[in-house]
Amino acid sequence: MYLNYFATDIFHRSAVCESDACRVSKTMIADVFKWKFDANELWSLLANRDEIFPHIRGRKFIHEHFGLFVQMTIAYVIVIFSIKRCMRDREPFKLTNALRFWNFFLSVFSIYGSWAMFPFMVEQIRRFGLYGCGCEALSTLPSQAEYWLFLTVLSKALEFVDTFFLVLRKKPLIFLHWYHHVATFLFFCVTYPTQSSQIRVGAIVNLFVHAFMYPYYFIRSMNIKLPAKISMAVTVLQLTQFVCFIYGCTLMYYSLATNQYTCDTPMFALNSTFGLSLSYFVLFANFFHKSYLQRGGKAKYRSEKKVN
Numbered sequence: 001m002y003l004n005y006f007a008t009d010i011f012h013r014s015a016v017c018e019s020d021a022c023r024v025s026k027t028m029i030a031d032v033f034k035w036k037f038d039a040n041e042l043w044s045l046l047a048n049r050d051e052i053f054p055h056i057r058g059r060k061f062i063h064e065h066f067g068l069f070v071q072m073t074i075a076y077v078i079v080i081f082s083i084k085r086c087m088r089d090r091e092p093f094k095l096t097n098a099l100r101f102w103n104f105f106l107s108v109f110s111i112y113g114s115w116a117m118f119p120f121m122v123e124q125i126r127r128f129g130l131y132g133c134g135c136e137a138l139s140t141l142p143s144q145a146e147y148w149l150f151l152t153v154l155s156k157a158l159e160f161v162d163t164f165f166l167v168l169r170k171k172p173l174i175f176l177h178w179y180h181h182v183a184t185f186l187f188f189c190v191t192y193p194t195q196s197s198q199i200r201v202g203a204i205v206n207l208f209v210h211a212f213m214y215p216y217y218f219i220r221s222m223n224i225k226l227p228a229k230i231s232m233a234v235t236v237l238q239l240t241q242f243v244c245f246i247y248g249c250t251l252m253y254y255s256l257a258t259n260q261y262t263c264d265t266p267m268f269a270l271n272s273t274f275g276l277s278l279s280y281f282v283l284f285a286n287f288f289h290k291s292y293l294q295r296g297g298k299a300k301y302r303s304e305k306k307v308n
């Protein structure tokens with residue numbers, strides 16, 4: 001089993017804690033009070049002028065900036081709720097073109113990223129099978145895919161901008177939205193440095209789902225009415241992704257219970273993938289029920305049904 005330096009480091013930075021969870025928590029808390037941002041390293045990684053993407057450096061960057069990422073997340077939550085409060089007695093901003101540009105940018109990013117990753121995913125599935133691909137693909141991904149993986153992790157911070165549009169335009173800010181943004185970003189910051197196959201597959205699948213979701217939002221921000229079936233299809237795609245993650249984790253728990261666990265995924269990453277996917281599944285299933293089923297579905301989807 002391959003567990004790289006960063007995962008090992010996470011576990012061994014404390015001499016007092018007995019359990020993995022305790023060690024991880026201690027490390028997290030200590031890093032939050034430090035200020036560290038190596039802009040040169042980030043720029044050098046993003047520009048990636050080398051033929052081979054130095055993915056170990058990428059993982060080291062994410063690992064060593066964990067404190068900064070937590071600070072960013074705390075700031076995000078404080079700022080969005082402060083803006084929401086400030087906007088109570090004000091007119092909403094329109095931000096029409098900015099929102100269109102933003103959704104267009106994320107659509108291109110997700111579609112191009114999925115396109116770039118697709119051949120590597122197919123190759124990995126062909127070589128290792130579905131289970132092996134998400135569990136014990138010991139070879140590293142080709143350089144281009146590793147680069148996209150790094151960008152995907154960073155893009156989870158960029159997605160915070162979605163919420164600024166929501167609160168400035170005085171659109172409803174549902175728990176699912178900001179919880180998902182916070183949890184996904186922190187999850188990838190903690191698990192990406194471990195270089196586990198499962199996390200890799202998760203990031204690629206999520207990028208693929210976003211290749212549908214952001215074009216959907218882009219079309220909506222162009223004021224184009226879409227049939228309710230399209231919204232429903234995007235939600236079903238999101239739900240399917242969570243079902244796949246839960247199923248994958250269940251298989252891994254089974255192999256663990258039967259002493260056949262050969263996965264390169266550390267336990268804390270497996271447990272967080274399972275817990276997070278389960279929580280997303282419950283929240284999205286509830287969203288699906290309330291938006292499309294309960295009392296004939298929400299008015300916005302019902303009226304679109306009539307239009308189309």
Ligand SMILES: CC(C)(COP(=O)(O)OP(=O)(O)OC[C@H]1O[C@@H](n2cnc3c(N)ncnc32)[C@H](O)[C@@H]1OP(=O)(O)O)[C@@H](O)C(=O)NCCC(=O)NCCSC(=O)CC(=O)O
Pocket residue numbers: 099103162163166171176177180206209210213216217218220221231232234235236238241287300
């Ligand atoms: C069909 C969905 C994709 C979207 O459902 P919604 O109810 O948000 O859809 P909607 O058509 O009513 O759009 C809501 C309003 O927000 C505007 N809007 C535009 N761009 C947006 C953006 N990037 N993020 C959030 N909202 C945005 C829309 O134009 C619309 O404004 P107006 O009212 O003016 O028309 C759904 O499956 C879903 O994800 N719902 C959860 C809400 C959410 O925040 N999802 C994104 C993060 S979750 C995620 O990313 C999951 C994953 O990782 O797979």
